[in-house]
Amino acid sequence: MREETVHSDVSVIGGGLAGVCAAIAAARLGRTVALVHNRPVVGGNSSSEVRVWVCGATAHGVHRWARETGIMGELYLENQYRNPDGNPYYWDQVVLDAVRAEPNLRLFLNTDVRDVAAEHGKRIESVTGWTMGSEKLITFFSPVFVDCTGDGLIGHLAGADYRIGRESRAEHGEEWAPPEPDGQLLGSTILFYTKDAGHPVKYVPPSFAKNILDTPIPEHRLIRTGDNGCDYWWVEWGGELDTVHDNEHIRDELWSVIHGIWDHIKNSGRFDADTLTLEWVGAVPGKREYRRFLGDHVLTQTEVMTQKPFDDRIAFGGWSVDLHPVEGMYAEKPGARQRYSDGVYHIPFRSLYSRNVRNLLFAGRNISATHIAFGSTRVMATCATIGEAAGTGAALCAAQGVTPRELADRRLPLLQQTLLRQDASLMGVRNTDPDDLARAARVTASSTLTRLTVEPGPGTPTTPWPLDRDLGLILPVDPRLDCVELLVDAHAGTELNIELWDTLRGENAVPAHRLVSRTVPVPEGKDQWVSADLTWQPDEPRNAVVVVRADPHAYLHLVDQRRTGVLCLARKLAGEPGVDHDIPEEDGQPVADWVARGLRRRSFCFRAGPTRAYAPDKAVGGYQRPFGGPQMWHAGEPGEAWLRLDWDTPVEIGTVHLVLDDDVDEYLNNLHRHRTEFEVMPELVSDYRVEALTDGGNWTVVAQETGNRHRHRTHRFAPVRTGALRVVAEATNGAPEARIVALRAYA
Ligand SMILES: Cc1cc2nc3c(=O)[nH]c(=O)nc-3n(C[C@H](O)[C@H](O)[C@H](O)COP(=O)(O)OP(=O)(O)OC[C@H]3O[C@@H](n4cnc5c(N)ncnc54)[C@H](O)[C@@H]3O)c2cc1C
Incomplete structure (x- = not known):
């Protein structure tokens, strides 16, 4: 056996996605980092060892413009490119490559941390792990530690305060909380994959397979051939036990049921499964819940549902509050209860550090949130x-x-601005970075989209879309809206009810407050532009929703054309299926009632007049992602286009940050629950050059790129003194016009 010591600026323990992103983030800021992980593969529950698919704030496309940026965004885009089939092994490599790309980051696989040297409840000095296979005992020293173990062992050993189980309603006033606190948890799950062998395959169940006909499972859960992996998320158990100390027992129960389900599928004669075989069964139970640390703030259900705009917001979520019955797969009620906030919600930094261990941060499923809020942040x-x-x-x-x-307490702007500079997932925080020289420049562009309209070109086919339900059109209102025209067919004369609704918050994209209501006569006829006066000028740019009420005689025209910042919605009818076929959807949830599914990248034909929503200055000192509007510069003409900064007094520039549009409305999933057709987002600028104006009045290229498929690009070059800088977008990955979300310039 060998003993070693490792000194770093930051030690991150646990290499799930929280730990991976924590380690990469710290390393990119120039710190030395040790990432210590007890499995042979990184990724935690998302790894090929467990195979949970990576979901986030888009919530399978329920929320709009909600996909994560920053490191998670990079992983999604890279996986989309490399792994369009959603192969779990390819995903492992995407994550591992991201870790290995950081020269400041040392990865310690197979290293299980079991000891913590700490002044109990005060400060961690070091943590020690055993590296299996290498017979090494390694002690990691650093001034700050991040517990990303999911189960929270490091904080526990250091004496950090935490909770396990459910809080009572009296503690935080949460609607879904029980009257009394208890130890109930979400249970653990093992997943399995099947495949068609192309020839008959027998299945002899092992001795421990359970006869699932003796359980409530066949009656209360959907079993289908062809389902794989996360389709079986409901094979869950252990919520009434101790999900850590009973881990082995829980695994055995889960295995017995998986083999019982497979025996049922293969041998009951009720399924067409003759040529199916088991391809893979997990061996590591995916754990959903254990310790949740107590920070200076405890995030609650109420704050999630009301989208509390914390001053110290550092990330956002959007998954529903998603809780499961404690009996798991044996419950006789549905496997989950879910409720969505009206848009994404915010997560405060005070939920990410221990209230009593001075140098301990945490991230992932163990943050300072109640059991119910954790139901979403997890x-x-x-x-x-x-x-x-x-x-x-x-x-x-x-x-x-x-x-x-x-x-x-004292350097919050530094934290938020550092995150934004790295293009992390922050909602509604402006770039106020004092070092960003672009903020002092005049911003102009070769052309700009200045009219809000989607019209079918000559010969462009449109689909008549029946008004058998209310339809909606989300538009950016910047600075005002006047008349909106819609292309309508009417099989008989009618009166259309057209309304304008405020979304009330920059992060929301559902009708919340009715502003204007009009009744517009429409004669019988086809291809009629119908106009409604929907005049509105909000205090600051905001999304509004034009709602066209159901009408038995009328149709809107839908065209396969995407207009950035515009989205179409259709009101769900009573009894129609929700997002998940096997989870009942609660009534009264605007984002579930107003569905964008099936309408993305298409638009009802409309004309809404002039707009500033795509102005060049949106790309400088802005929000860096959609917030009350698209928040980007959008060229007005197809083909090559430029965005330019001019300073009254020349400045020295050696670094340029570019954030390019990768359509954060497009829902991605690492294992492709819903397969997205693009391997590279078409909106992304592929070829561009950055140029500085030199004394002789010529443009000198300081950076150049071809074949780009990333959103956030940083270019460092020999500093130039210049009065003007421009980015020339030469080509995109498919979209006709160039778009730039953010342009920053640094000395
Ligand atoms: C079956 C199942 C279905 C789910 N469904 C979804 C879903 O559809 N989409 C979704 O996004 N999320 C889903 N979740 C939730 C999600 O998987 C977890 O909340 C998430 O993985 C938490 O991330 P994490 O990085 O905090 O922890 P984890 O993914 O648990 O990673 C923590 C890692 O730390 C390692 N570790 C632990 N202790 C130590 C130690 N002492 N030393 C070194 N390393 C250690 C562990 O081995 C583990 O790999 C599901 C979870 C389960 C179990």
Whole structure:
């Protein structure tokens, strides 16, 4: 046996997506980082060892413009490119490559941390892990530690305060909380994959397979041939036990049921399964819940549902509050109860550090949230963005010699601006970075989209879309809206009811408050432009929803054309299926009632007049993602286009950050629950050059790129002194016009 010591600026323990993103974030800020993980593959529950698919704030496309950016966004895009079939092994490599790309980051696989040297409840000095297969005992020293173990062992050993189980309603006033606190948890799950062998395959069940006909499962859960992996998320058990100390027992029960389900499928004669075989059964139970640390703030269900706009927001979520019956797969009620907020909600930094261990941050499923709020924050893309924030916080603490609490109290703008500079997932926070020279420049462009309209070109086919239900059209209102025209067919003369609704919040995209209501006569006839006066000028740019009420005689025209910042919605009818076929959808949830599914990348034909929503200055000092509007510059003409910065006094520039549009409305999933057709987002600028104006009045290329498929690009070059800089977008990955979300310039 060997003993070793490792000194770093930041130690991250646990290499699930939270830990991976925490470690990468800290390493990118120039800190030395040790990422210590007890499995041979990174990714935690998303890895090929467990195979949970990575979901996040889009919630399978329920929320609009909600996909994560930052490191999680990069992983999604890279996986989309490399792994269009959703192969779990290819995903492992995407995550591992992202870790290995960081020169400041040392990865310790197979290293299980079991000891913590700490002044109990005060400060961690070091953690020690045993590396299996190498017979090494490694002690990791650093000024700050991030517990991303999911189960929270590191914090526990250090004496950090935590909770296990459910809080009572009296504690935080949560609607779904029980009257009394208890130890109920979400249970653990093992998944399995099947495949068609192409020839008959027998199945002899092992001795431990359970006869599932003796259980409530066949009656209360959907069993189908062809389902794989996360389709069986409901094979869950252990919520009434201790999901850590009973882990082995839980695994055996889950295995017995999986083999029982497979025996049922193969041998009951009720399924067409002759040529099917078991391809893979997990051996590591995917754990959903254990310790939740107590930070300076405990995130609650009420704050999630009301989307509390925390001043110290560092990430956002959007998954429903998604809780499961404690009996898991043996419950006689549906496997989950889910409720969505009206848009994404915010996560405060104070939920990411211990209230009593001074140098401990945490990220992932163990953050300071109640059991109910955790029901939403626990999905992995959200855990990843929390990880990026915790890693960023840890790096700043190490660099500045402060504790996480001091960072939260005194240097919050530094934390948020650092996150935004890295293109992390922050909603509604503006770039106020004092070092960003672009903010002092005049911003102009070769052309700009200035009219809000989607019209069918000559010969462009449109689909008549019946008004058998209310339809909606989300539009950016910037600075005002006047008349809106819609292309309508009417089989008989009618009166259309057209309304304008405020969305009330920048992060929301559902009708919330009715502003204007009009009744518009429409004669019988085809291809009629019908106009409604919907005049509105909000205090600041905001999305509004034009609602066209159901009408038995009328149709809108739908065209296969995407207009950035515009989305079409259809009102769900009573009894229609929800997002998940096997989870009943509660009434009164605007994002579930107003469905964008099936209408994305298409638009009802409309004309809504002039707009500033795509102006060049949106790309400088802005929100860097959709918030009350698209928040990007959008060229007005197809083909090559440029965005330009001019300074009154020349400045020295050596670094340029570019954020390119990758359509954060497009829902992605690492294992492709819903397969997205694009391997590269078509909106992304593929070929571009960055040029500085030199003394002779010529443009000199300082950076150039071809074949780009990333959203966030940083170019460092020999500093130039210049009065003007421009980005020339030469081509995109398919979209006709160029778009730039953010342009930053640094000395
Ligand atoms: C079956 C199932 C279905 C789910 N469904 C979804 C879904 O559809 N989409 C979704 O996004 N999320 C889903 N979730 C939730 C999600 O998987 C978890 O909340 C998420 O994985 C938490 O991420 P994490 O990084 O905090 O922890 P984990 O993914 O649990 O990763 C933590 C890692 O730390 C390692 N570790 C633990 N202790 C130590 C130690 N002492 N030393 C070193 N390493 C250690 C562990 O081995 C583990 O790999 C599901 C979970 C389960 C179990």
